[in-house]
Amino acid sequence: MYHANRSRHEVVIVGGRVAGSATALLLARLGHDVVVVDRASFPSDTLSTHSIARSGVVQLNRWGLLDAVLDSGVPAIRQITFHADGESVTRQVKHRAGVDLVVAPRRNVLDTILVSAAELAGATVRTGVTVSGVQRDDRGRVVGVHGHDRGGAGVEIGARFVIGADGLRSRVARAVGASLTELRHANGATQYAYYAGIPWPGIEFYPAERALAGIFPTHDGQACIWICTPTADAKAVRRRSGTRVEAFDTLLSVSAPGLAARLRDARRTSPVLGVLRQPNQLRQAYGPGWALVGDAGYHRDAVTGYGISDAFRDAELLAVALDRALTGHPGIGAAAEAFAMAQYQRERDHALRGIFEITCQLAAYPAMPAFIELQKRLSVEIDCAAAALADRPVPGERLLAAT
Ligand SMILES: Cc1cc2nc3c(=O)[nH]c(=O)nc-3n(C[C@H](O)[C@H](O)[C@H](O)COP(=O)(O)OP(=O)(O)OC[C@H]3O[C@@H](n4cnc5c(N)ncnc54)[C@H](O)[C@@H]3O)c2cc1C
Numbered sequence: 060m061y062h063a064n065r066s067r068h069e070v071v072i073v074g075g076r077v078a079g080s081a082t083a084l085l086l087a088r089l090g091h092d093v094v095v096v097d098r099a100s101f102p103s104d105t106l107s108t109h110s111i112a113r114s115g116v117v118q119l120n121r122w123g124l125l126d127a128v129l130d131s132g133v134p135a136i137r138q139i140t141f142h143a144d145g146e147s148v149t150r151q152v153k154h155r156a157g158v159d160l161v162v163a164p165r166r167n168v169l170d171t172i173l174v175s176a177a178e179l180a181g182a183t184v185r186t187g188v189t190v191s192g193v194q195r196d197d198r199g200r201v202v203g204v205h206g207h208d209r210g211g212a213g214v215e216i217g218a219r220f221v222i223g224a225d226g227l228r229s230r231v232a233r234a235v236g237a238s239l240t241e242l243r244h245a246n247g248a249t250q251y252a253y254y255a256g257i258p259w260p261g262i263e264f265y266p267a268e269r270a271l272a273g274i275f276p277t278h279d280g281q282a283c284i285w286i287c288t289p290t291a292d293a294k295a296v297r298r299r300s301g302t303r304v305e306a307f308d309t310l311l312s313v314s315a316p317g318l319a320a321r322l323r324d325a326r327r328t329s330p331v332l333g334v335l336r337q338p339n340q341l342r343q344a345y346g347p348g349w350a351l352v353g354d355a356g357y358h359r360d361a362v363t364g365y366g367i368s369d370a371f372r373d374a375e376l377l378a379v380a381l382d383r384a385l386t387g388h389p390g391i392g393a394a395a396e397a398f399a400m401a402q403y404q405r406e407r408d409h410a411l412r413g414i415f416e417i418t419c420q421l422a423a424y425p426a427m428p429a430f431i432e433l434q435k436r437l438s439v440e441i442d443c444a445a446a447a448l449a450d451r452p453v454p455g456e457r458l459l460a461a462t
Contacts, residue, residue, distance in 0.1 A: 078353020
């Protein structure tokens, strides 16, 4: 028998990882009644490497979560090395925008820290709930979601806003009919595995013709070793190889022989994981009663390792916009909402532009001199983005300080 488990909140967020939990955390700190639902439970992993660029680390720091991330045992990374044309250049991470380190926490750790922080701030978190669609009122406005829990019991959650933070293949985006506003090539593949047993002094990059490989040191003395290539190249090597591991080893030995040689003394501790044909795309960010955040609204190739930082930035832009819409500031009712949500889309689209363009160009794998030049531009863009975030008021900081 169908048994609906019904509840009502100001905001329901579908998806509880970097975009969803960060949005919930900030909304709860701003005093709103928010529920996060995810079909997964936490801690759990997701398909992603996890180096957080300076701008993402700035967000963790501003939100008071960087200490918890470092306390999880992830190394504070203070040096970055580029190996190109037979030379290695190492630079220290400068003290800028309030941080002097970067981190690469495993997603089962990072996402759990965010979910717990959202809960501590007052958000309700419901795991094991799969959302299958949205509810609408008779004017067509989205007014909630429906789905089911692990036992198959129906779940209905009513809300003034439904937020899709449910990743690239967003069910919410589909249900509300969010249109793609920009679609570029989907050329890139990323593959990775974890290794232990040798020292990892910092982040390292190995750019090569039609490839970028690297090292992200993470928990328990392990490192994530990854390689980005055009999808066609990854598939061609896979066809010639007996296994995924063999294909990964071949790609590394061809594109980053120095790294492949170092790995001979290390021990692989995971299977090889990866994705092909990563889209570069933007979706409409909002509509009546709904909004998208994180990969659900904007997806880019992993070659720039920037999705977590994008999610953190957009979570904050969205939380501020929703706060204005929910409190009717400035203006009243529908006018306040339209103003606030249009501003969210405008700010998101403006803030993502520089790194999106660089990502699309890197994912087309131009010849090495152009590729290296793009990497330099990326580093400047990230520092600018970090500085801009550090200048913003922290949502909920005043309320947090008063408690
Ligand atoms: C191979 C790879 C490497 C990457 N490397 C990096 C990197 O080094 N650095 C970086 O910054 N970014 C990296 N990224 C990008 C980064 O992983 C994403 O940008 C980020 O995970 C997006 O977070 P999100 O919260 O928007 O979505 P997701 O992490 O996809 O989370 C979506 C959540 O929604 C839930 N969900 C989905 N559908 C439903 C439903 N119907 N009902 C209930 N719950 C649902 C899922 O269970 C999931 O928990 C990489 C991505 C890939 C694929």
